């Protein structure tokens with residue numbers, strides 16, 4: 001409603017346009033000039049606790065949080081596999097059985113293209129139903145994101161308290177605002193798997209009817225495709241949890257005024273060579289890739305308390 005009035009005024013009234021433009025400019029300037037670093041109240045508390053040399057007590061310390069626990073990936077993987085099984089592969093297997101049966105018992109008086117169309121329709125129906133089921137899935141994905149958020153917040157706050165010696169209220173508005181975006185990305189990734197698999201299935205069926213391949217061969221091909229669906233579900237789960245954790249870490253840190261971090265790898269043999277090189281390096285949160293960003297990366301970032309934050 002308000003944005004409707006805003007748009008109307010901006011479109012039709014040059015004076016209103018100027019006023020809104022100057023308000024926008026003012027807001028932007030205010031945002032840009034917002035001082036970084038610890039709030040004054042926190043500095044006063046720190047000085048009261050440690051005396052005038054309080055900065056020396058804290059400078060150079062790092063905000064350590066645990067590597068993202070495997071249980072989040074495992075739980076998310078379970079959720080996605082269950083969704084694909086109940087709303088996708090189970091139905092595909094059922095239709096595939098019918099196809100294979102029809103091929104085996106095909107009679108000459110049934111036209112192949114009619115049969116083919118029937119199966120096409122079945123695949124389309126599966127796709128549509130899976131779309132409806134996505135509403136439920138969205139709730140589950142949101143819940144997953146929220147649980148990871150709670151975990152990260154707890155660990156981050158704990159580490160802050162350990163480093164500073166006092167609890168600091170975190171402004172996590174930006175972290176919370178990012179959660180729906182992550183949910184949407186995940187829904188799209190899942191949708192993409194279906195968009196990729198359905199045409200593949202259709203072309204296999206066409207091939208089966210037109211070139212008369214053996215039923216057992218078709219069965220094998222379809223199994224491969226449904227297996228691929230599971231593989232993708234697992235990949236999404238393992239990749240996305242690490243990504244979200246990394247994003248939360250960056251956002252929490254930079255919102256507090258922590259601009260740099262030390263790259264930490266899990267130290268095992270699965271760490272990619274490039275990240276092994278980065279291990280221990282101090283980097284800026286706003287430059288280059290961050291831990292967790294690259295596919296299935298399990299690295300972590302340890303934010304550094306520097307003078308910019310303390311002064």
Ligand SMILES: [Zn+2]
Nearest residue numbers: 275297298299
């Ligand atoms: Zn990594």
